[in-house]
Amino acid sequence: MATSRDVARIAGVSQPTVSRVLNGNPRVAEEIRQRVVQAMDELGYIPNTSAKAMRTARSGAVGIVASEILNPYFPRLLDTLTREARARDLGVVLWNDADPAAPMAEAGVKGGVVDGVVFTAVLAGGQGPTLLAEHGVPVVVVNRAEANCPVDHVTSDHEATGYASAAYLLDHGRSDLAVVAGPRDSLASPAREHGLRRCLDERGVQVGEERWLVGTTSYEHGLAASERLLRSGPMPGAVYCTADVIAFGLMSGLRRNGVRIPEDVWVMGNDGLPMAAWDAFDLTTQRQPVEEMAQRGLELLAQRMAGDAGATRRVLLPTALEVRGSTAHA
Amino acid sequence: MATSRDVARIAGVSQPTVSRVLNGNPRVAEEIRQRVVQAMDELGYIPNTSAKAMRTARSGAVGIVASEILNPYFPRLLDTLTREARARDLGVVLWNDADPAAPMAEAGVKGGVVDGVVFTAVLAGGQGPTLLAEHGVPVVVVNRAEANCPVDHVTSDHEATGYASAAYLLDHGRSDLAVVAGPRDSLASPAREHGLRRCLDERGVQVGEERWLVGTTSYEHGLAASERLLRSGPMPGAVYCTADVIAFGLMSGLRRNGVRIPEDVWVMGNDGLPMAAWDAFDLTTQRQPVEEMAQRGLELLAQRMAGDAGATRRVLLPTALEVRGSTAHA
DNA sequence: CTGAAAGCGCTAACAT
DNA sequence: ATGTTAGCGCTTTCAG
Numbered sequence: 001m002a003t004s005r006d007v008a009r010i011a012g013v014s015q016p017t018v019s020r021v022l023n024g025n026p027r028v029a030e031e032i033r034q035r036v037v038q039a040m041d042e043l044g045y046i047p048n049t050s051a052k053a054m055r056t057a058r059s060g061a062v063g064i065v066a067s068e069i070l071n072p073y074f075p076r077l078l079d080t081l082t083r084e085a086r087a088r089d090l091g092v093v094l095w096n097d098a099d100p101a102a103p104m105a106e107a108g109v110k111g112g113v114v115d116g117v118v119f120t121a122v123l124a125g126g127q128g129p130t131l132l133a134e135h136g137v138p139v140v141v142v143n144r145a146e147a148n149c150p151v152d153h154v155t156s157d158h159e160a161t162g163y164a165s166a167a168y169l170l171d172h173g174r175s176d177l178a179v180v181a182g183p184r185d186s187l188a189s190p191a192r193e194h195g196l197r198r199c200l201d202e203r204g205v206q207v208g209e210e211r212w213l214v215g216t217t218s219y220e221h222g223l224a225a226s227e228r229l230l231r232s233g234p235m236p237g238a239v240y241c242t243a244d245v246i247a248f249g250l251m252s253g254l255r256r257n258g259v260r261i262p263e264d265v266w267v268m269g270n271d272g273l274p275m276a277a278w279d280a281f282d283l284t285t286q287r288q289p290v291e292e293m294a295q296r297g298l299e300l301l302a303q304r305m306a307g308d309a310g311a312t313r314r315v316l317l318p319t320a321l322e323v324r325g326s327t328a329h330a
Numbered sequence: 331m332a333t334s335r336d337v338a339r340i341a342g343v344s345q346p347t348v349s350r351v352l353n354g355n356p357r358v359a360e361e362i363r364q365r366v367v368q369a370m371d372e373l374g375y376i377p378n379t380s381a382k383a384m385r386t387a388r389s390g391a392v393g394i395v396a397s398e399i400l401n402p403y404f405p406r407l408l409d410t411l412t413r414e415a416r417a418r419d420l421g422v423v424l425w426n427d428a429d430p431a432a433p434m435a436e437a438g439v440k441g442g443v444v445d446g447v448v449f450t451a452v453l454a455g456g457q458g459p460t461l462l463a464e465h466g467v468p469v470v471v472v473n474r475a476e477a478n479c480p481v482d483h484v485t486s487d488h489e490a491t492g493y494a495s496a497a498y499l500l501d502h503g504r505s506d507l508a509v510v511a512g513p514r515d516s517l518a519s520p521a522r523e524h525g526l527r528r529c530l531d532e533r534g535v536q537v538g539e540e541r542w543l544v545g546t547t548s549y550e551h552g553l554a555a556s557e558r559l560l561r562s563g564p565m566p567g568a569v570y571c572t573a574d575v576i577a578f579g580l581m582s583g584l585r586r587n588g589v590r591i592p593e594d595v596w597v598m599g600n601d602g603l604p605m606a607a608w609d610a611f612d613l614t615t616q617r618q619p620v621e622e623m624a625q626r627g628l629e630l631l632a633q634r635m636a637g638d639a640g641a642t643r644r645v646l647l648p649t650a651l652e653v654r655g656s657t658a659h660a
Numbered sequence: 661c662t663g664a665a666a667g668c669g670c671t672a673a674c675a676t
Numbered sequence: 677a678t679g680t681t682a683g684c685g686c687t688t689t690c691a692g
Contacts, residue, residue, distance in 0.1 A: 001442070019687060048384070064424075074405065091443065092424045096422075108421075249608075333669060347677090350678085381684090383684095663691085666690100669684105676679080
């Protein structure tokens with residue numbers, strides 16, 4: 001592999017001059033610059049990343065901590081994050097790490113592999129972001145809003161979304177609700193439940209324990225929940241699911257048992273997956289601005305990496321209610 | 331950030347001794363080793379990756395070239411690839427790069443960011459793998475089998491899968507077929523079409539041009555195809571789609587128009603997405619061993635990175651026919 | 661505007 | 677078994 005010395009030799013200049021050309025240093029004579037550039041692409045020269053990183057103590061890369069690659073919303077997030085990184089000439093290192101302490105990220109940061117970290121993991125109580133932030137590492141948390149975590153956050157407003165979802169259902173006369181929720185140790189689902197509960201409390205609506213089913217964020221949980229609901233008495237007027245995939249499973253289970261949607265029961269999801277619009281589901285949901293979250297998240301991170309030391313920011317993006325046939329009214 | 335010199339000072343040894351402990355060099359006295367280890371975690375020491383990479387001319391990371399993050403099978407691939415990489419203590423750098431020349435990978439390799447590359451991009455005719463291989467870079471291509479490309483490949487046998495799919499349909503008396511295929515500049519779809527065609531030719535079965543619809547790998551293409559089929563005459567006995575998502579769209583479009591599946595027409599997909607098993611689709615398909623492809627792919631790559639210079643290998647993994655309700659027979 | 665010299669943190673020879 | 681020395685390829689003073 002060609003080095004800057006090789007380039008220098010070919011161009012008949014000193015090696016530091018090559019470095020200056022590389023970094024756009026203006027104090028290089030145009031004629032010399034030309035010679036160097038020509039030598040560079042004659043050799044197909046690419047500067048050695050490790051050497052540059054060691055010398056400058058910056059890697060030019062960001063890390064992404066993910067524990068949820070198989071979650072249906074994750075690809076959109078990752079796609080946007082990688083594009084935004086590329087647009088800023090930042091490399092992307094991916095850590096598939098479910099440990100809330102984020103040991104891979106810590107090692108990556110301390111080892112100088114990355115200059116900043118995007119946390120996308122859904123588990124709550126993770127000390128990872130806080131630990132890194134305390135070491136002065138630029139960090140942004142995307143799609144979760146952890147309390148007492150002194151780092152930048154970009155997330156959809158799960159609590160408000162839960163509230164709005166309940167309000168929508170109640171406003172349309174569906175006051176006997178059931179809820180099928182994702183895991184309690186995640187962040188999105190409990191926040192949505194919390195918002196929902198707040199609205200219910202305000203309006204004096206009760207939901208029995210047997211109609212508030214907590215499980216995983218999965219089709220299977222929705223399927224199982226449908227069985228539970230069918231056995232535990234008459235159909236509620238509406239079922240709110242904290243995730244679209246849960247709703248997909250729920251609808252399948254209900255239909256297997258001859259329950260019609262929306263005639264016999266309304267079903268509502270939350271996430272706004274593109275799939276929710278498909279005929280097979282036609283699911284009313286709350287669309288999360290996943291792409292915008294990723295874009296704003298990387299923007300914030302890039303600012304921090306550029307030295308911005310301002311106060312911690314929390315960006316709460318609104319979700320959009322998408323009404324479809326699963327709650328069709330008039 | 332602590333360096334090996336700091337560790338050495340604390341432990342009262344020379345800096346290279348720290349390096350020896352780090353690399354498990356056996357010629358270190360146990361007592362000294364203990365002192366060094368203790369100093370290390372006293373300081374929370376993590377060796378600098380750039381320095382090590384520069385010195386050894388190895389980064390300890392692999393690159394993944396992806397242009398299809400949003401494809402529904404990609405997350406499973408990525409999830410497995412990252413796990414397998416971690417199991418081998420390899421970092422993962424992700425390039426979201428649709429350019430078939432794979433400029434990001436080339437820069438990454440030349441810059442010493444990675445020691446090997448996994449290509450997962452679906453576009454055909456990409457010069458990327460060949461270019462890198464010619465430079466002696468370990469490369470593996472996953473889920474496509476490009477002709478005249480002298481690098482390791484791991485892929486499901488798309489051609490055989492197409493053949494087997496046609497045989498299944500014909501064996502069950504469905505001899506008037508329609509085909510809805512993905513893009514011609516991809517690799518999987520044309521190979522599947524080719525296998526299909528081979529079987530049809532062997533059995534003297536004809537498929538009219540108006541019943542062989544090529545488009546993108548998307549729900550929308552399937553939806554549009556259903557309209558075309560409905561307009562172009564009587565329903566065929568079966569429709570084979572080169573991808574599950576296409577089949578999902580097709581089924582939606584058909585059902586909108588009162589066509590029943592499988593009573594009026596059989597529908598078959600190809601990919602074996604977990605979703606295909608959901609009630610809403612209940613789709614007969616060919617399951618690709620995505621996880622195994624990823625696992626074998628990284629295994630091969632790791633061997634090459636470890637110096638294996640044997641002949642280029644092509645691993646063709648079989649798919650598994652999963653018969654479901656969309657082609658239900660007796 | 662350009663070159664000479666130093667050094668980032670580590671590993672690999674070499675010396676003891 | 678351990679320490680000393682050198683150098684990976686680059687950027688950054690410092691001279692000139």
